[in-house]
Amino acid sequence: MAGEPRKPPLRLAARLRRALGGQAGWGGVVVQILFVALVLWVGYEIIENARANLQAQRIASGFGFMSNTASFAVSQALIPYTESDTYARVFVVGLLNTLLVSIIGIVIATIIGVLVALGRLSPNWLLARISGGYVELIRNLPLLFQILFWYLAVLATLPNPRQSISLFGAVFLSNRGLVVPNPVPQASFGVFVVAIVIGIVASLVMGFYARRRLFATGQKLSIWPFVLAMLLGLPLLAFVLFGAPLTFDMPQLRGFNFAGGARILPEFAALTIALSTYTAAFIAEIVRAGIQSVPKGQMEAGASLGLSRGETLRLIVIPQAMRVILPPLTNQYLNLTKNSSLAVAIGYPDLFSVFAGTTLSQTGQAVEIIALTMGVYLLISLVTSALMSLYGWRINRSLAA
């Protein structure tokens, strides 16, 4: 690097030529412009053709239908929803259901995946074999089959609500789902939440302080008693002073189903279990590969520094492994989100089912609805991968520092 003479700065035209045309120069620029024009023209032809055909058959187009009344029920809605709401609200309900199952699925899949990966790397013969067996079994069976298995072969065999499995008369498990007491916030709920937030913030500040202290002086501060006091003591104090923040709405069997309480639908449970166990098998392999990609010498170096095995893993091996793990892990998260559209097979009301399914067949606005649904899945995927890239960038920065 140092031996070569410095190149003179390229002039503007030359720089432009290089940026646009690459090695091929101005010829390349022309080809690229022509190619872009061609792509635009083909795209225009396709859209224009579809529009003309729709008009010829007098099929209504546009997004006006979104404000029409949906008039169908949805079994699970995170925001208040009734049949007299609009298709726009159906869209939001479906989107939230997709996000819910994706986020919970991603969290569970990551936990199971990491545990299985550690199990596979463990020197314990039995544990390693069981983890290996899990990976080979789960990742080699089709996902749709697994979803149907959990739904029809496992959860559907639970007893009916009248003979449900009961825990302390408060939690009921039946083929209609898991019914638990529903927490209802009381007047003191706000104070309680504030207490928890203060506890968390104070703990973070103390952690930060202890870390700086460690780096500055090499002294280790033991802060866990204070953290415990903050996290448990403050809310407890709020509870004593202002009374219970929550009461519970207990479920009761009335007629066909349970009235009151909160319910986890079997469709949601089956989909979440299937998605997270399936994706976990892939994540396990990714994590295992990541950990094994870190040279053994790093572990030994950590040990020679006097770090414990856990500390070596946490401070040395995992950060380096993360660089390898992150890109394929992002793929798995994206896959899980997209696979959640298989929900339609078991009647879980996700975006694909209620919007690209029911709404589509009721309104017939295929082009608009499919375009919107594709756009949303694309957006979710892009946001996910942007967040993961951000995380990856931070890891790389801290490793480089």
Next chain:
Amino acid sequence: MPRDVTIRRKRRTIEKGHSMKRVSLALISFFAVGFVQAAFVQVVHAQAQDKPKDRGTLQSVKDRGTLSCGVSQGLPGFSAPDDKGNWTGLDVDVCRAIAAAIFNDPSKVKFVPLSAKDRFTALQSGEIDVLSRNSTWTLSRDTSLGLNYTGITYYDGQGFLARKSLKVNSALELNGASICVQTGTTNEQNVSDYFKANNMKYELIAFSTADETIKAYESGRCDVFTSDVSQLYAERLKLAAPTDHAVLPEVISKEPLGPVVRHGDDQWFDIVKWTLFAMVNAEELAITQKNVDEMAKSAKPELKRIFGTDGSLGEQLGLTKDWVTRIIKAVGNYGESFDRNVGAGSKLQIARGLNKLWNQGGLQYAPPIR
């Protein structure tokens, strides 16, 4: 210095040679891609014109040699493949009748099984020529979907199927029940109207196919299964113990089922419409599969018009003079088809009810062929 310059110059010429090659390569591939894409766009155009207006559905069916008919994914009595893979049913007979009228061969039909969700898109996009799949006639489907209902093959209504062990005798006792339904149907909306009107709560679980729906009902996920009454009888046959389940007496909606075509081809609309009318008229005039040849010789003016021995009514439709003879020989009259597929002569044993002829107390009424 001078040595350095020559080296640099050499390098540049080498680079230039490379870049020339690259440009020509890029240009070649550009033109190749261009041709392929131009061809593709032409195909898209051609397909667009292939569909409704320019050549007409009848002509494209004739050119293709088969009628493409959208049916259910297996609903006994209406459209279901038998153990040899032959499609049978009331809806199937309509398609066979159309094929018979065009080709004089009821087997020239390609059946396309469709879920409730996909059926209208398949018709709109031109994948099928006619949709004959227990589809309810509603205003919005007739207008904003760009479709035309051609008539009513079956007057149906929505009902509920429940386990006898639940000891429910009326749909009004279903407050709080879980209900399984197939998505993309009018049933989904009717349930909402009915429960709201009667101030009852319910939980609706919607599945994409009829099979998934009935499986979920059988597994106990739902207390009741709701659909058109005819379908309830048909789906009940698929259950392990059909006699443990009963259809509740309430019928909560009007479900007129009939064949559907696309907007924009009136001739095709007429053909499908009058094929069904021909079957109904044949029953009214007691023309059956067995006696059709004898009846064709009749001197009655009405029969002469129908059988094309007088006038050219069939040709006005774009068909042949003997179009009715072809239809009746292939599938029989409406009553025969009904009995064979869903009525007394079938497993379903559904009573004619509303589907009796108008002069026997029912609603089936066809305009005269003249």
